[in-house]
Amino acid sequence: AQKVTQAQTEISVVEKEDVTLDCVYETRDTTYYLFWYKQPPSGELVFLIRRNSFDEQNEISGRYSWNFQKSTSSFNFTITASQVVDSAVYFCALSEPFNSGGSNYKLTFGKGTLLTVNP
Amino acid sequence: DAGITQSPRHKVTETGTPVTLRCHQTENHRYMYWYRQDPGHGLRLIHYSYGVKDTDKGEVSDGYSVSRSKTEDFLLTLESATSSQTSVYFCAIGTSGYYEQYFGPGTRLTVT
Numbered sequence: 001a002q003k004v005t006q007a008q009t010e011i012s013v014v015e016k017e018d019v020t021l022d023c024v025y026e027t028r029d030t031t032y033y034l035f036w037y038k039q040p041p042s043g044e045l046v047f048l049i050r051r052n053s054f055d056e057q058n059e060i061s062g063r064y065s066w067n068f069q070k071s072t073s074s075f076n077f078t079i080t081a082s083q084v085v086d087s088a089v090y091f092c093a094l095s096e097p098f099n100s101g102g103s104n105y106k107l108t109f110g111k112g113t114l115l116t117v118n119p
Numbered sequence: 120d121a122g123i124t125q126s127p128r129h130k131v132t133e134t135g136t137p138v139t140l141r142c143h144q145t146e147n148h149r150y151m152y153w154y155r156q157d158p159g160h161g162l163r164l165i166h167y168s169y170g171v172k173d174t175d176k177g178e179v180s181d182g183y184s185v186s187r188s189k190t191e192d193f194l195l196t197l198e199s200a201t202s203s204q205t206s207v208y209f210c211a212i213g214t215s216g217y218y219e220q221y222f223g224p225g226t227r228l229t230v231t
Binding site: 033035037043044045047050091095096097104105106107109110111112 | 152159160161162163164167169175177207209211215216217218219220221222224225
């Protein structure tokens with residue numbers, strides 16, 4: 001069974017601080033995909049990034065960066081110089097086959113981390 | 120943004136009544152999903168579809184059924200709503216099973 005753990009339930013920072021959201025996953029598959037989603041107070045779910053299990057390169061997009069480490073089964077998300085608009089719930093998710101060797105995949109979400117950025 | 124709409128956006132219904140939620144996409148994506156979101160549980164998959172008339176259960180499918188007669192529409196039915204089904208329901212679509220999913224705006228359902 002797969003599992004995604006976001007141990008930080010809530011994080012509160014002051015604007016311009018850097019913040020890292022942790023994500024640890026468990027899977028028995030060698031091929032899988034990891035994702036981060038953002039859910040702002042308005043409620044919609046916004047896709048941020050996908051990473052496959054064969055690509056351990058870190059990625060940077062503006063103030064956002066992601067650190068994928070297979071050795072520790074972690075896919076952490078860092079926001080540099082946080083802003084009030086970054087306040088949201090952030091979800092980490094893992095995609096793997098419903099059945100071994102199957103072609104239909106399921107997305108399992110962590111329970112999310114509520115990030116509050118205070119002015 | 121992916122073209123996904125959900126209707127209704129809000130609904131209040133009484134215990135025991137049937138309820139149908141609709142997800143409509145304009146992206147021609149093969150995969151469609153229904154999730155529920157509850158405090159402390161994150162998002163949980165109810166049912167999914169991998170093509171017209173092809174559907175399967177997710178992790179919390181009891182009390183729910185789905186249908187997909189057209190590529191663009193995926194219906195979620197609560198045959199006899201219960202208070203435990205009070206939740207926010209999200210529809211999602213995807214081009215392939217393992218790539219990212221794009222979510223609709225959600226439907227807030229309250230069962231009294």
